[in-house]
Amino acid sequence: DAEITQSPRHKITETGRQVTLACHQTWNHNNMFWYRQDLGHGLRLIHYSYGVHDTNKGEVSDGYSVSRSNTEDLPLTLESAASSQTSVYFCASSVGGTSGYEQYFGPGTRLTVT
């Protein structure tokens, strides 16, 4: 069965370190998204991609970067982790094309920055 996976599921890192969160989908979806979820804020879009070599900034992109070298993967990199980036991170994918498409979410990565 097609799926979307994230790794690691839990990560503790120190302030200032570079961290990369992996997202892999086997749906063959063109669109991929990264969100963070914090109490009181709901889900907020960090970055998204509409296809290979395409990346776009979302609502809260500062301090994060992504690259899309193939259809299946969209890794999220925190260049220099900050305590404010402690959060649960969700990756999602969707089929793409015109609007009005559902997103399938990965299981999430809980990141703690100490």
Next chain:
Amino acid sequence: EDKVVQSPLSLVVHEGDTVTLNCSYEVTNFRSLLWYKQEKKAPTFLFMLTSSGIEKKSGRLSSILDKKELFSILNITATQTGDSAVYLCAVEGSGWTGNQFYFGTGTSLTVIP
């Protein structure tokens, strides 16, 4: 500023009750509204709405969109304990940078046996 507001923030009901969850939005160039259910894991898709006045239905859940008044409701009839979750509303809008998805903070529903 684009925003999505859900109400109530939390709700506690007894099994068998009917609940209505609300989602209002102000999003530039509306494209679609989506409802998700989130238990202690990733959100799972419930409905996608793009047209006003057309009810989407799945079992005991139904949803409708009003694009004039900029809101949607999610109804759950004959609630069960398995309906306990956070229900998220998301609105897709398009801007010069592309399409963006804006989520509300969710409504936490607890169904008591």
